[in-house]
Amino acid sequence: MAPPTFADVLPIQQLSSHQYALALENEWCIGTVPNGGYVTSAFLMVARTHMSLTHGTRSEPHPINLHLEFLRRTSVGPAIFTVKDVKLGARISNLHIVLSQKQEHNDRWQDEAQGYITMSNIATEEGLSLDTQYQLWPPALPVDLSLLSAQGHDTNYTIRANDPFPSFRRAAQNIQIFLVQPDRRPQPGRSGRPRAIVDQWVRFAPKTPSLNPDGSLTGRWTNDALGFLVDMFPQIVESYVNPFVEEAAIGQYSEFELKTFLESNEPRAKFWYPTLALNLDVKKLLPEEGVEWLFVRVMAKVIRNGRFDLNIEVWDEAGELVASSTHASLIVDASRNMARKGKEKKDAKL
Structure with missing residues (x-):
């Protein structure tokens, strides 16, 4: 298969x-x-x-x-x-x-x-090409993808294995996300790494039984998946308002500690982040059979009055930019997501 x-x-x-x-x-x-x-x-x-x-x-x-x-x-x-x-x-x-x-x-x-x-x-585009030497800044940390595949971590990255709200964020269960190790993250500051940046290596892992009967099969990224890929990552807002949850997702706390925290603090996802507009610019054609790994950087510039922006870049193993994306999004209470009655009236308020 x-x-x-x-x-x-x-x-x-x-x-x-x-x-x-x-x-x-x-x-x-x-x-x-x-x-x-x-x-x-x-x-x-x-x-x-x-x-x-x-x-x-x-x-x-x-x-x-x-x-x-x-x-x-x-x-x-x-x-x-x-x-x-x-x-x-x-x-x-x-x-x-x-x-x-x-x-x-x-x-x-x-x-x-x-x-x-x-x-x-x-595949057949022709015209002037110039080497702009554009690179990520701050640079992404080095990665050993063979170790991520075999062990779930290497020196710089570790798998985000414990989504605190899997029944709410079901779409997120279809992707394997590997984030920067906590002790490898530069300290925020004028000369350091902005807090509102998320770096991740990702693999496609659909949970649909017909595609992945035993849940162990990883898929491949093609250009069809770029829309999903630029909208699936740990939410930057969460790292500010509820850092414990995101720290627990990469194993900094035990399942018991996470369960205890959720019981006493926030038993459900606090926010929902509906997208108002999304732009996608595709730079490269991935192979028809797809690739196993892609790198994604997500950055927010301004989070204010319940509205924020996102800038996303997708890179391949060869260090070539595959796509870039920008979002305009809202921050609303998660209950707005679950309330389906009076749909048109509620949508008018979003």
Whole structure:
């Protein structure tokens, strides 16, 4: 059995030349809401499928840029994607895609998210190339991926093995995250590493039984997964408001200590972080069979008045930038995620 990729997670069904269907699944949710990155990957895959089936002669199979706006909370269940060909070009084509789902109270279809995706062929791109020598700053710590695979840790990184809220953050159970060891983190300060940075090496590990029957199989990252990848990481806000929980996730405390803490302090996830808008710029085409490891850096610049930004970069083992992303997000009480009644009224307040 070949290692699964995101194409196995989201089987797209063509309904017509410009409409596509899929079912958003419960195991990819945060609370009751499908993870925004999971939904973003669905948009990427619909765009790729559309160019392959409806415009196959154009040979523009790869999304190279995406701008997505989340208008309302999506839900588990059927979703329809409607594609408009905004511009079909010889090298670049532009698509407008809308995700619609039935409303809970009247069975009418409602637009939940929409965006623009630019399509091209990364494999055949030509033109001026310059070596900008751009690198991460501060530099990422060295890694021994063979040790991470065999032992779950090396000198600088360790696995995030104990998610404190696995039933709430179900989507996070589909990825293996390896974070910087606590004693290897530079101290925050003017000459040190900003606190609002998360570095992680990641592997794809879907928990869907049909893809991974015994839960031990790791998958492979392809470009289809980039939407999910740029929206799946330990939340920076948590490192400020509840550092104990994130420290427990990488084994700094025992399961008993974590259980005791949650019983006496915060028995559930305190916050939910809905994405308002997400931008993705793809720099490199990963192999069709995928890669096992990718490095992701996440950084927030300003967290204020319940709203914050995120900047994400994805790098491969060769030290090449695969993609960059920016998010505009909110910080709201987790109860907002779980309350499904009066959906339109609540969404208007987000």
